[in-house]
Amino acid sequence: MESPARPLAQRRRHPLAAARRAWAALPLLAAGLGVAWAGETPPPRGVDAELARQVRELAQAASRTAVPGMRVEIELGELDPRLKLAPCQQVQPYLPTGVRLWGKARIGLRCLQGPTRWNVFLPVTVQVYAPSLVATRALPTGATLEAGDLQLTETDIAADPSPAVRDTVLAVGRTLARPLAAGEALHQRDLRARQWFAAGDTVKVVAQGQGYSVAGEAQAMTPGIEGQVVRVRTENGRVLNGVAVAERQVEVTL
Numbered sequence: 637m638e639s640p641a642r643p644l645a646q647r648r649r650h651p652l653a654a655a656r657r658a659w660a661a662l663p664l665l666a667a668g669l670g671v672a673w674a675g676e677t678p679p680p681r682g683v684d685a686e687l688a689r690q691v692r693e694l695a696q697a698a699s700r701t702a703v704p705g706m707r708v709e710i711e712l713g714e715l716d717p718r719l720k721l722a723p724c725q726q727v728q729p730y731l732p733t734g735v736r737l738w739g740k741a742r743i744g745l746r747c748l749q750g751p752t753r754w755n756v757f758l759p760v761t762v763q764v765y766a767p768s769l770v771a772t773r774a775l776p777t778g779a780t781l782e783a784g785d786l787q788l789t790e791t792d793i794a795a796d797p798s799p800a801v802r803d804t805v806l807a808v809g810r811t812l813a814r815p816l817a818a819g820e821a822l823h824q825r826d827l828r829a830r831q832w833f834a835a836g837d838t839v840k841v842v843a844q845g846q847g848y849s850v851a852g853e854a855q856a857m858t859p860g861i862e863g864q865v866v867r868v869r870t871e872n873g874r875v876l877n878g879v880a881v882a883e884r885q886v887e888v889t890l
Contacts, residue, residue: 684727687727687729687745688712690729691712691729691743691745691758691760692710692712694729694730694731694743695710695737695741695743695760695762696708696710698731698737699737699738699762699764702736702737702738703764703766706764706765706766707764707765707766707790708762708763708764708765709762709763709765710760710761710762710763711760711761711763712743712758712759712760713758713759713760713761714758714759715756715758719756721747721754721756722747722750722751722752722754723750723751724747724748724749724750724754725749725750726747726748726749726750727745727746727747727748728745728746728748729743729744729745729758730743730744730745730746731743731744732744732757737760737762738762738764738794739761739762739794739795739796739797740759740760740761741759741760741761741762742757742758742759742760743757743758743760744756744757744758745757745758762794763792763794763795764792764793764794765790765791765792765793766790766791766793766800766802767788767789767790767791767802768788768789768790768791768793768800768801768802768821768822769786769787769788769789769800769801769802769803769804769807769821769822770786770787770788770789770791770819770820770821770822771785771786771816771817771818771819771820771822772784772785772786772787772818773785773818774815774816774817774818775812775815775816776812776815777812777813777814777815778811778812779811779812780809780810780811781807781808781809781810781811781812782808783804783808786804786807786808786822788802788804789819789821791821793821796821796823798823798824798825798826799823799824800821800822800823800824801822801823801824801826801827807822807827810827810828810830811827811828812826812827812828813825813826813827813828814826829861829862829863829864830861830862831859831860831861831862832860832861832862832880832881832882832883832884832885833856833859833860833880833883833884834856834859834860835856835857835858835859836855836856837855837856837860837884838853838854838855838856838884839853839854839855839856839860839868839884839885839886840852840853840884840885840886841853841854841868841870841876841878841885841886841887841888842885842886842887842888843876843887843888843889843890844887844888844889844890845889845890852870852871853870853871854868854869854870854871854876854886855868855869856868856886857869857875860880860884860886861880862880862881863879863880863881864879864880865877865878865879866878866879866880866886868886868888876888
């Protein structure tokens with residue numbers, strides 16, 4: 637004969653079941669974090685809204701310090717769903733040493749109060765909006781840029797590792813190294829490097845040391861391609877390595 641069921645209050649709760657229920661009630665950090673801007677899409681499931689706010693504010697503050705006056709937006713990515721993080725009552729976001737909040741970056745998250753201390757990194761995308769040059773029409777490789785080919789438009793200048801070109805003077809007359817679609821932003825990598833001088837030309841050499849600089853003339857031993865290392869021979873026969881920086885001009889660091 638079956639024994640009568642005991643009242644609910646008298647039933648013994650299995651410790652493992654209780655632990656599972658407690659775990660389910662905690663924010664599921666391992667399920668992924670996301671950010672919800674006020675009035676926009678709701679946060680992803682399992683997100684601690686307060687922690688998301690702290691992460692966003694940390695990234696905003698650091699980015700705005702680096703690029704004052706520019707509009708900055710932050711998108712939070714997701715933690716690896718395979719992570720098995722222990723429950724934590726206090727998670728602290730922080731900026732890892734050496735991390736630049738520009739484009740694809742990361743914010744650190746560390747558990748300060750819990751049975752197990754852990755440290756993980758949350759992917760973030762930092763969007764920095766500023767006026768930069770975009771193509772007004774489709775432009776082929778080899779096209780020589782004219783003023784009418786470009787216009788200033790607000791773009792995310794952090795979206796590409798190559799710096800955006802933001803001054804028409806730096807672009808007009810230059811040759812494209814690759815095609816540009818209409819509306820596509822112009823970056824430094826899109827422009828063919830200029831040859832500032834040829835081998836055998838006499839060039840001005842500016843040598844810079846700590847707290848001083850000297851200038852003189854030398855003969856170029858190799859062509860001076862913009863931004864590339866060039867060898868020059870001074871009047872006393874000394875061979876120096878420098879960088880071609882302008883028309884018949886080389887900078888040498890001593």
